[in-house]
Amino acid sequence: xxxxxxxxxxxxxxxxxxxxxxxxxxxxxxxxxxxxxxxxxxxxxxxxxxxxxxxxxxxxxxxxxxxxxxxxxxxxxxxxxxxxxxxxxxxxxxxxxxxxxxxxxxxxxxxxxxxxxxxxxxxxxxxxxxxxxxxxxxxxxxxxxxxxxxxxxxxxxxxxxxxxxxxxxxxxxxxxxxxxxxxxxxxxxxxxxxxxxxxxxxxxxxxxxxxxxxxxxxxxxxxxxxxxxxxxxxxxxxxxxxxxxxxxxxxxxxxxxxxxxxxxxxxxxxxxxxxxxxxxxxxxxxxxxxxxxxxxxxxxxxxxxxxxxxxxxxxxxxxxxxxxxxxxxxxxxxxxxxxxxxxxxxxxx
Amino acid sequence: xxxxxxxxxxxxxxxxxxxxxxxxxxxxxxxxxxxxxxxxxxxxxxxxxxxxxxxxxxxxxxxxxxxxxxxxxxxxxxxxxxxxxxxxxxxxxxxxxxxxxxxxxxxxxxxxxxxxxxxxxxxxxxxxxxxxxxxxxxxxxxxxxxxxxxxxxxxxxxxxxxxxxxxxxxxxxxxxxxxxxxxxxxxxxxxxxxxxxxxxxxxxxxxxxxxxxxxxxxxxxxxxxxxxxxxxxxxxxxxxxxxxxxxxxxxxxxxxxxxxxxxxxxxxxxxxxxxxxxxxxxxxxxxxxxxxxxxxxxxxxxxxxxxxxxxxxxxxxxxxxxxxxxxxxxxxxxxxxxxxxxxxxxxxxxxxxxxxxxxxxxxxxxxxxxxxxxxxxxxxx
Numbered sequence: 001x002x003x004x005x006x007x008x009x010x011x012x013x014x015x016x017x018x019x020x021x022x023x024x025x026x027x028x029x030x031x032x033x034x035x036x037x038x039x040x041x042x043x044x045x046x047x048x049x050x051x052x053x054x055x056x057x058x059x060x061x062x063x064x065x066x067x068x069x070x071x072x073x074x075x076x077x078x079x080x081x082x083x084x085x086x087x088x089x090x091x092x093x094x095x096x097x098x099x100x101x102x103x104x105x106x107x108x109x110x111x112x113x114x115x116x117x118x119x120x121x122x123x124x125x126x127x128x129x130x131x132x133x134x135x136x137x138x139x140x141x142x143x144x145x146x147x148x149x150x151x152x153x154x155x156x157x158x159x160x161x162x163x164x165x166x167x168x169x170x171x172x173x174x175x176x177x178x179x180x181x182x183x184x185x186x187x188x189x190x191x192x193x194x195x196x197x198x199x200x201x202x203x204x205x206x207x208x209x210x211x212x213x214x215x216x217x218x219x220x221x222x223x224x225x226x227x228x229x230x231x232x233x234x235x236x237x238x239x240x241x242x243x244x245x246x247x248x249x250x251x252x253x254x255x256x257x258x259x260x261x262x263x264x265x266x267x268x269x270x271x272x273x274x275x276x277x278x279x280x281x282x283x284x285x286x287x288x289x290x291x292x293x294x295x296x297x298x299x300x301x302x303x304x305x306x307x308x309x310x311x312x313x314x315x316x317x318x319x320x321x322x323x324x325x326x327x328x329x330x331x332x333x334x335x336x337x338x339x340x341x342x343x344x345x346x347x348x349x
Numbered sequence: 350x351x352x353x354x355x356x357x358x359x360x361x362x363x364x365x366x367x368x369x370x371x372x373x374x375x376x377x378x379x380x381x382x383x384x385x386x387x388x389x390x391x392x393x394x395x396x397x398x399x400x401x402x403x404x405x406x407x408x409x410x411x412x413x414x415x416x417x418x419x420x421x422x423x424x425x426x427x428x429x430x431x432x433x434x435x436x437x438x439x440x441x442x443x444x445x446x447x448x449x450x451x452x453x454x455x456x457x458x459x460x461x462x463x464x465x466x467x468x469x470x471x472x473x474x475x476x477x478x479x480x481x482x483x484x485x486x487x488x489x490x491x492x493x494x495x496x497x498x499x500x501x502x503x504x505x506x507x508x509x510x511x512x513x514x515x516x517x518x519x520x521x522x523x524x525x526x527x528x529x530x531x532x533x534x535x536x537x538x539x540x541x542x543x544x545x546x547x548x549x550x551x552x553x554x555x556x557x558x559x560x561x562x563x564x565x566x567x568x569x570x571x572x573x574x575x576x577x578x579x580x581x582x583x584x585x586x587x588x589x590x591x592x593x594x595x596x597x598x599x600x601x602x603x604x605x606x607x608x609x610x611x612x613x614x615x616x617x618x619x620x621x622x623x624x625x626x627x628x629x630x631x632x633x634x635x636x637x638x639x640x641x642x643x644x645x646x647x648x649x650x651x652x653x654x655x656x657x658x659x660x661x662x663x664x665x666x667x668x669x670x671x672x673x674x675x676x677x678x679x680x681x682x683x684x685x686x687x688x689x690x691x692x693x694x695x696x697x698x699x700x701x702x703x704x705x706x707x708x709x710x711x712x713x714x715x716x717x718x719x720x721x722x723x724x725x726x727x728x729x730x
Contacts, residue, residue, distance in 0.1 A: 253391075253716055255725075320400065320727035331363055331588040333397020336727035341705045 013098065013121045017085065020102035021109070025082075025117035033117035035082055038141035043078035045069060046137035054097065054131050056171055058186030061134055062101035064262050066108035066116075067191045068213065069138035074193040075209040075265055077148045077200065078140030080112060085119035085136055090129035101132060112191035114138070146200070150208040150227050150268070157207060157296040158274035159232060160267045162195060162281055163188065163289040165217055166245045166259035174248065185244060190263030195284040202280030205270035212264045215340040217293075218257040218325070220266045222339045225324040234294030234337070236330045257327075258340035268296065294327075357587030366592035367401055373599035374403040382406065382598055383549070383689055384584075385532060386413040386558035387717025392586045394726030406595070409689040411549060412535070412643065413558065415491045415526060416441070416715035417687060420639040421449040422670040423524045427488045428452060429668055430522070431462035437480060439473040440488035442466040443715040448678070448708055454488075469495075470502040470521070477519035486662045487521040494560040496525045496633075496651060497625035503632040503657050510659065520662035525651040526638060528561050529569040534646045535688070536577055548643065549688050554580040554598035556591070559613045564629075566621030567609050574607040585613040632657050641711060642684025678703075683710035686719050693723040700724060 018026055025033040049065040059067075066083060073080040085105060089098065109116050167188040174183045192211065199206060208227075210220045217239075221232050241256050249256045263286060269277040274292055281287030320326055325337040374380065384390065390410045393399060399408060412418055424447060431438035431454065438454065445454045445464060458464040463483070467473045473487035489499050499521070509515030532555070535548045557570055562583045574581050580601035584594030593612040601607060611617050629651070638650025653661045663670065680698050685691035693699050693712070703709035705721055712718035 320397075323727060326727070327397075329395070329397040330358060330360070331396040331398065331401065332360065333400045334727075335394060335397040335400075336725070338725040 009123065010121060012095075013087070013089070016095070016099055017087075017102055017119055017121075020099070020106045021085070021116040021119075022106075023115050023117050025115065026119070033082070033084075035117065035139070038081060038139070040144050041142040043073050043076050043140040043142050044137070045072040046135065047072060048133060048135040050130060050133055051172065052130050053172075053175055054101065056175055056187055058167075058171060059189035059262065060101055060104050061132060062104035063108045063189045064187075065134040065136045066105050066112065066114070067189050067262060068211075069136040070108075070112045070114060070191040070193055071211040071263075071265070073138050073140035074191075074196040075148070075211050076142065077146040077196075077209075078142045079197075080114045080138055080140040080191075080193050082117045083109060083114050083136050083138045085116050086134065087119070087121040088129055088133040088135075089121060089123045090131050091123055091126040093131050097131070101134070105134075108189075108191060112193055148206060148209050150224065152205075152270075153207045153228055153230065153268055153296055154271065155230070155296055156271040158269045158271060158277070158292050159221070159234060159294040159296065160269055160274065160277060160281070161212070161217060161240060161291055161293050162192070162265045162267070162287045163263070164240045164242050164245070165212070165261060165264065166241060166249065166256040168262040169216070169254075169259035170245045170248055173252075173254075183244060183248070185242070188261055188263035190286045192263060192265055192286055195281060195286045196265070198280045198284045198287070199267065199277055202276050204273035204277035204280065206267055206277065207270060208268040210266050212261045212266055214260045216256070216258045216260055217266060218255070218337050218340050221325045221337060224266070224268065228296070231297045231323065232294060232325050233297050233328065234325075235328045237328075238291055238293045240289040240291045240293075257337055271295075357585065357589040359589060363588050363592055366589065366596055370406070370592060370596050370599060371403050373596065373603055374406050376603055377405065377599065380406045380553045380599065380602060381409055381551075382554045382556060382595065383409045383411045383552040384413060384556035384558070385411040385528065386556075386560070387417075387715065387719070387722070388560065388586050389413065389556060389558065389584070389591070390719055390722045391716070391726075392588070392591060394722045396588045396591075397726070398588060398591060402595070406599070408556075408595075409552070410686070410719040411552075411689050412531065412640065412687040414687070414712065414715050414717035414719070415495065416443045416447060417683065417711040417718050418526060418640040418643065419444070419447070419490045419524045419711070420641045420670075421451075422639065423488075423522060424449040424454065425451050426663060426668050426670045427454060427486070427522055428457045428462075430486045430662055430666060431457045431464055432460065433484070433666070435483055437463045437465060437476060437483040437485045438488060439465045439467045439476055439485060441468070441490065443717070444488055444490060446708060446714045447711045448714070470499040473521070474502055474506075474516070474519055477516045481516070481518060483518060485519050487519070488524070489521045490524045490526075492526060492528050492558070492561050493564040493625075493629070496527075496629055497564050497622070499523075499525065500625070500628040500632045503653060503660060504628050506660055507632065507657055520660045520665045521653075522662045523633070523650075523652055525633075526640065526649050527635065527651065528558065529565070529573070530635075531640065531646050531649045532570075533572050533577070534649070535643070536573065536579065550690060552579060552689070553602055554582070556594045556598070557581050557583040557609070559583060559585045559590070559616060562611075562613065562617045562621065564622050564625045566617065566626075567611050567619045568621075570609045574609050578607045580607045580610075582610040583613050583617055585616060642687060678709040681710040683712045683720070686712050692728060693720040694728045696720070 281290035477485035633651040682696035712720035
């Protein structure tokens, strides 16, 4: 793909996009897509996608761009309807790559039941982009009365994760040349509106949902704790994760809790409804490994478990019991789950 | 939840060991045990082991982070070399963000220097071969474990130099440190006009670093037990390993013994790794060296032997490392944290202005740094 070819190039890209997305709104070729009214409240979201490499086992930047926006809509309880597609192409990107990405976006949109109705492309000079950046925005409709803002959460409510953690992060990380190891991992990139619908239709009282992208479960739990002003406790043994991901995270010294996912959500479900919720999620293809990983803790102090030895008393230092998000470790100890910060690099020893 | 070392995360075994620890501890007064390894602190934090110990048993972190003890003067030298025209500086990711008066290596990168992250000396050597037009300088830090790899690279370069195949554009700054003599110096009463207190306040037992011991074996620690009377246990990094080490120390304390026990026998041989030790003594001489925030310790540094001087970046480019001006940011307690005289949480900067994304001192930068680990997993309680 060259830069500066002007109208002809843009026309060619638009032709490819139209062919891939086959939307009557797109075909209308107006400056804006003019959409029918939606029932209920309108949910509106946008996100930009930057990933290296562009293609990886289990997906590509296009699939992530559609699924990410669909999932942002789904977790507020919206039925995703319409999605936009903004492309920033670096000079030198092959038409073949572009076509693959657009086909993948179309496929993800079909799976999610959304329509890509408007778009834009810009080409930047070589060296000014990582091949391709994608921005998507999405519109969905939220049924009247549905409230997933976290209000009504009580101590004892269950924290449920929809499946194995860290698959996407570890897949992409293992592909990056500097790490130089091969694996059979696949990204979990998936549209989760079907899973969310199944959960909501189960009748379980769902209080809150969030999709677990950058920062992983740790970031999701911190956002929830901040929102509620409550503390959360999870159980390391309950965390769903593939053994390969765990083994690699051990080697690299990267916590699976803070690894990015592209097809996982965390949900808070009222105490007593968790089994019903779990059953509904496990019945969906993207929720087979769903698990209850923890509880909302009402009081800030943690009850010591029964045990022979006298328990730790006050000592100098940070009080783990007062931390917002903490984890009962598989060894039986307790530790803080920190808010993820910055890029994680493998440690040296 | 992790499959890699399942046997050493066995809950039942751990529960029994913790029961024995509680029993031993019930016969003792307050016990202060020190480990000297960032990976040990990480395991203690990650598995929440402090919360499982009896209240009279405290685990304190000592100087166990090679990145943290690397003096600011060496970082300044590395900056200087990185900013030379046509230079490429390579180091471990942790080193790049370590704050130093005059700026970090990341700052140097922002000023236009080419600074690369590598995972070993081999990667740095590969950079030199791939970039024949650049002067590649490897900023080498590490204790014995990491040193062994760097020694292997130096040794092969020495052979290459004889055969005329060694790249002329590779050299290194040797900020490697050796552990046992440093511990001995820091735990000994200082010999001055009058006997002063040791730099590290008395400890009742030492949990010794498994990785380092894989290389050096058990022998170099003997003076700690025999001369200083400190019970020592070489331990691995899984919960069961650490519990075994702690139990062994409590038993030694209870019976008034002091010896070097090895509870990490699946990895540590009494003689260590003979080949690695031979490589290290082939290429390095020991020298006095500065430990950041701690001071100069005799015989704890490693410098390339004269035959390998052509690969010594400081000699090659005639860059000095002026001693002094190792001051930390005002209020930073990194030095006290490394000596076990303060907890990270005692530091007024900890968790406030000093965070992993904006570290005030070296202990908040490295994954081996006590403050960084405490920030991630919680602290002493």
